[in-house]
Amino acid sequence: MGTLSSIQKEITSNLAMKLGLSTRESLIEAKFILEYVLKKTYAQIYSDRSINLLKEEELCIRNIIKQRLQKKPLGYILKEWDFYGETFHINDYVLIPRQDTELLIDLIFKEYKKETQMNICDLGTGSGIIGITLAKQYKNSQVILTDSSKKALIIAKENINKFKLINAKTLYSDWYHKFPNLQFDLIVSNPPYIDIDDPFLKKDNLQYEPETALFSRNQGYADIEIIVNNARDYLKKGGQLMIEHGYNQSKNVKLIFEHAKFLSIKQHLDINSKIRVTSGLG
Numbered sequence: 001m002g003t004l005s006s007i008q009k010e011i012t013s014n015l016a017m018k019l020g021l022s023t024r025e026s027l028i029e030a031k032f033i034l035e036y037v038l039k040k041t042y043a044q045i046y047s048d049r050s051i052n053l054l055k056e057e058e059l060c061i062r063n064i065i066k067q068r069l070q071k072k073p074l075g076y077i078l079k080e081w082d083f084y085g086e087t088f089h090i091n092d093y094v095l096i097p098r099q100d101t102e103l104l105i106d107l108i109f110k111e112y113k114k115e116t117q118m119n120i121c122d123l124g125t126g127s128g129i130i131g132i133t134l135a136k137q138y139k140n141s142q143v144i145l146t147d148s149s150k151k152a153l154i155i156a157k158e159n160i161n162k163f164k165l166i167n168a169k170t171l172y173s174d175w176y177h178k179f180p181n182l183q184f185d186l187i188v189s190n191p192p193y194i195d196i197d198d199p200f201l202k203k204d205n206l207q208y209e210p211e212t213a214l215f216s217r218n219q220g221y222a223d224i225e226i227i228v229n230n231a232r233d234y235l236k237k238g239g240q241l242m243i244e245h246g247y248n249q250s251k252n253v254k255l256i257f258e259h260a261k262f263l264s265i266k267q268h269l270d271i272n273s274k275i276r277v278t279s280g281l282g
Contacts, residue, residue: 003052004045007061008034018069029074036078037061083129086136089158093151094126095214101190103270103277104244105133108188117141119182121234123175123189123227124148128156128168130188135160135168142167144182148174175223176230183236189227190244195220221252228256235282242279250275 002010011033012026021029031042037060038045053061067077075081075096080089083097084105090096112118118141122131125145135143145160145168147153153170160168173179194214218225224245231241241262245253250267257265262280270276 007053011065014065032074033061033064084133088127088129089155090127091155094155097129100276101244104188104242107268107277115140118185121184121187123187124191125156126152128159131168132159132163135165136163139167144169144171146171146173175226179234184234185236185239187231188242191223191227193220193224193245224253225256228260232282239282240279242277244277247274247276253278
């Protein structure tokens with residue numbers, strides 16, 4: 001049986017050599033794998049790397065690596081992934097949470113005080129990461145998480161229950177199709193926005209992710225157009241719509257917001273100085 005130190009080196013070496021991950025990416029994945037299998041924080045693991053692993057722990061790690069080397073994303077192997085400091089249940093019916101989406105959360109937290117009372121809608125919620133993170137922060141608010149996939153909503157409900165939230169609920173709806181007679185203070189969405197012909201889709205890891213959550217017709221703009229063009233019917237006066245989109249879509253998304261008569265349209269940069277979020281007031 002190997003020590004923690006030797007197993008970590010083996011994991012990072014395999015991921016770097018056979019999957020082409022960078023050293024940083026390999027170390028991050030090794031950290032996630034060890035934390036998952038050993039049920040310890042990385043700080044605890046790092047302080048005791050000379051100990052030997054149990055046989056079943058080593059077998060579990062090797063099974064995870066075997067699946068990972070077949071290019072299955074680590075999130076789908078572990079069936080969980082971190083987002084904004086919390087761990088969420090996921091499966092292959094939902095997208096793996098991405099750090100890019102944390103920009104949406106940062107912007108909302110910066111603009112709305114914790115005590116604010118709002119009606120919030122997370123359109124196309126998937127695993128529920130956006131709506132649940134908002135419901136945890138804004139305990140005086142009511143949050144509706146919608147999706148057109150019943151299988152995705154099962155995962156969202158599991159995450160709502162995990163965090164014992166009483167101010168969040170799910171709604172089966174294809175965008176606004178089955179919306180209640182309710183006006184929202186904030187509608188937020190990370191919709192499908194990748195063009196089906198985009199070379200990004202050829203990346204190996206995307207073959208495992210649900211296509212309906214990734215790509216959209218009309219060069220990636222079809223779902224964004226539906227959301228923006230109908231949002232003002234469901235927003236209170238002065239209510240806000242915030243949408244995540246592709247790094248190269250900001251100009252066209254702004255035009256869609258302008259055509260829909262939104263006010264105070266703003267576009268927001270990510271840490272790489274790319275516009276990834278557009279917002280406007282109804």
